[in-house]
Amino acid sequence: MTTSTRSQTLTERAAALVGLLRRNAAKTEDDRRVAEENIQALAEAGLFRITVPARFGGHQASVRTLLEVSAELGRGCGSTAWNTTLINVCAWLISLYPERTQREVFATDPGARACAVLTPGGTSRPASGGHVITGRWPFASSCLHAQWALLGTPVTGASGEPLDRGLALVPMEELTIEDTWHTAGMRGTGSHTLVAEEVYIPAHRILSVTRALQGEYPTEFTDESLYRSAFVPVLASILAAPQLGLARAGLELVMTSLAKGRAISHTFYEQAREASSTQMQIAEAAQLIDTAALHLMRAADDIDNWAVRGLPMPLLDRARVRMDTATAVRRSREALDILLNVHGAGSFAEANPLQRIWRDLETAGRHAMTNPAIAGELYGRALLGIEEQITPLI
Template sequence: MTILLDRPGATDADRERRADLVGRAAKLVPTLARNAARTEDDRRVVEENIAAIDEAGLFSIMRPSRFGGMQTDFRTKLEVSRELARGCGSTAWVTTLMNVCSWFTGLWPEQAQVDVWGETPDARVAGVLAPTGSAREVDGGWIVSGRWGWASGSAHSQWALVGLPLTDADGNPVDQGMVLIPMSDITIEDTWFVAGMRGTASNTLVADGVFVPTHRYLSVGPAIVGANPSDEALYRSAFVPVAALVLAGPQLGMAQAALDLVVDKAPKRSISYTFYDTQVGAPTVQLAVAKAASLIDSAHLHAYRAAAEIDELAAGGEYPDYDVRARMRMDTGVAVTYAREAIRTLVSAHGASSFAESSPLQRIWRDSETASRHAVVNPEISTEIYGKALLGIRGDVTALV
């Protein structure tokens, strides 16, 4: 099997644009880091961060070009998310989720996209795929009600994307899909009280009898298997692998931030109750940073392989079969697990002061531990799916492959 780390069809212009966007994100890291504690305390990303990311054009990377977006590939998406996470995990997570919701919106019919971006090209979308709502069919659409948690980025979005089942007159399920609703028609309930990723404002969306026209409904089943063809490569990308892989980007950046911090502080820190004047001379620290760096490298390699496959297949008009999609989920789970393990290793090497409230390490650790439990990237479920696929067992764990 050939292992790709970037799609072969990527041009010099593609890579130059990627480098430019990643460079824009890197320039924001000091600002995001300075605001990280306040973002956590406020339980939402501070507006200075949102404005800076918007001004840098980084909310537009998944938006269709016909609405002023950059319509980049997923390798670029990962790298931008990673860079932002070096400054603040919550800010990177919110940006990642709003960007992927722009990608989801790009799967809808043209009229729905016009509703979202026609008059407001810089509109942002937050979303929850879980089908926890309900819909009653009426003339021209549906009346939608429900509660959807956890909606990362909802504090900074103008539209919401939410999942719901469709039923017949007898209440029997006939389809599962997503609808687009203006945030002005939705109430946000303050429910996000958590140990990590506190700044994401991933609160609960509540709709009570909201009318949604037919063209703003998208069936999920066809999207999962690539039955919603598009003339644009980005929107031909594999649905579930995309939904999972984007969540690895912040993990890569937080792990790198932890490594950079520990390496920077090691020459200035001793190891209590030992003869080591600095951590630099201690084999235990040397081994720890080597292990962590290698884990972070491995996490990047797995994530980049999945991104390269997604991008290359989409560019060629191909949709990955079940087994390939299972491997992409596995790559995502491995990347998240390695990044998390690297952070754990670095926290231990740095010492008990890692858990001082003034230390960015404790926030990185909490953010990673929380975000890595997202159901779509669940490493254990991803491993089960991939192992079964290798043994010829398919489709008995989840539809999200």
């Protein structure tokens, strides 16, 4: 199967699930976890194996394919798309570890799921052949459906001196979950807090984030281009895809409403679609969504092309990916804001799915990795050749 055929097949599978995800969206939000029917359908469609190595029965697809699938799922349910995306990026992260670690996760179950919190938390101390970690890690999206967790942790020496920044791979059965995710939007992601108490992590299950930021991964399979992809560009870009899908869902919902002949209150327009103001706003919203998609897919293609060439992605290109990602999120939010104006106050009725789409997009859009102001500053510094940056996450 060619790369383009695989991408089309996976995207078609995602599209086929949109109706199911929409039917379960309210349940997912009310239960504050993705509906099990969704999880089962996604697993059966192979959509948790998009980034799993082909060696283990995964699809080993491109970053662009992952983003296209994620955006498609976002048309059905923001929380489901978000969790599916993060489970896949966690599979990608695990595939950067040594083969021994990869086999522990995927050898018996190519569809094994993991969650992640990259922000360094807790404490660590060296132990025989590894480290012992203790701490709390909030915002662990998809933890309710995961068998493994990736936890950012400091790596320290015998005297407590900092040696590295690591990403520890931990079986979920060795952690506890604190119910802390009570939010206005993205309620179904179940992004609770993970707690570790004196959990031992063998050295082969600790990835050096410091080296990963430089494109140095311990996987022995250096010929697999997907696992040469630039670290932060992958982690940033995947966050925008579900949000693009949410914006598209909003456009579809409003267009459907207009097609049914809804009027504009307090005007002579018996059909809102006949008003030039409606036509102009719909055009602008659609164009903003297209702009978001173009920026996001440019970022994906940049990531994939540098990885295929086997070359490290230059700083300027990595900074542009951060900017493209933030732009995709911003334009998606702007488009939905216009669509809410077209649809009117009825958008916020509890029975109207548009208000849930809005809450999900406004919540997801505030993720720190897609902050437009920060992205603009770091990209501007890169364009101007200013060596001192504001974050290592580029």
